[in-house]
């Protein structure tokens with residue numbers, strides 16, 4: 001029987017230059033698996049805890065040496081001798097060893113790092129690809145990418161309160177074609193921005209971060225870029241938003257306030273939840289948007305229900321901060337009909353098995369699932385394999401720019417290549433919208 005021989009960890013860097021954990025699992029047959037853990041900026045309140053050292057002498061308190069130590073000692077001792085192929089057992093042991101509701105004792109970063117590295121070691125031992133190890137050997141389904149080409153919110157130092165302006169090349173016939181379309185629009189957008197005198201430096205997720213005046217100006221730019229690149233807005237390439245509205249909701253006043261614009265001394269809007277829904281609805285009428293994530297704040301549950309009632313036949317309503325990949329919140333969302341899709345981030349919940357369970361529960365309830373990166377990423381492409389293995393049909397992993405983002409796209413290109421023409425490209429959102 002193959003067993004875990006050693007679990008090691010070290011502190012490495014994420015794409016923002018902040019420390020994160022790398023876990024390395026060695027099996028007694030000599031196979032090795034490793035994983036690096038990403039980190040969010042606009043995090044949901046109820047996410048599993050990302051543990052930091054808090055030692056102001058190192059990395060401004062953001063070091064992860066405590067997590068490294070826990071992996072090398074407690075976690076190593078508990079998992080040594082166990083089978084790497086029983087992922088659910090490994091994850092349950094990790095959850096029990098931590099003993100807290102939100103993984104705050106050992107840290108979700110230490111736990112998830114171990115969980116993912118064990119899966120990789122298992123795949124290495126079986127000498128198969130990670131997506132095959134996790135998803136089996138049936139036909140490969142490659143997800144529609146959602147390219148975040150204009151960054152705002154907590155990911156860029158501009159006046160945009162909405163966090164992500166994305167394009168979705170849903171009508172492409174293969175993943176590589178979708179990627180090419182996305183890249184062509186991205187490069188065209190760069191030229192357009194330059195022509196208009198905007199800066200073309202990029203934000204945390206590789207999208208441009210121009211100081212444009214409004215959401216509408218961004219959406220106009222995207223439509224122009226799609227046309228000028230030779231595609232049809234809507235029928236070839238649609239638009240998607242992540243408003244990350246928890247970042248600009250004033251819970252006391254119950255108002256959505258364009259805080260960044262306000263802080264920059266620009267004219268800004270304050271909207272009641274009803275006005276925010278009406279505003280989103282007006283954007284849907286004016287632009288070919290087919291997906292809206294976090295259009296409302298995580299604590300504004302009643303308004304989520306209203307928004308879903310009004311808009312869900314026209315658009316994918318994705319819950320990120322409101323569900324935080326947690327079965328408890330997802331269950332409430334299903335019951336209250338708060339959305340029709342869920343964003344899936346492994347580090348919001350903290351183990352591979354729990355994440356797979358959430359995807360399966362969402363599916364059973366008819367929710368679409370979108371696998372997602374974090375704004376602070378690493379070159380680890382785990383989520384590319386994960387999206388293929390779970391056949392989610394949608395993956396959000398930034399712009400086609402910056403190596404921590406392109407690592408995921410390049411991995412999908414390789415998976416497509418390995419499938420020797422048998423891979424199918426799917427967009428679970430379009431499939432759902434066309435059947436509704």
Ligand code: 2PG
Pocket residue numbers: 039040041042043044164205242244320343372373374375376
């Ligand atoms: C989001 C994510 C990823 P962050 O809000 O969806 O784009 O951002 O990782 O900062 O939470």
Ligand code: MG
Pocket residue numbers: 242244293294320321343
């Ligand atoms: Mg989000």
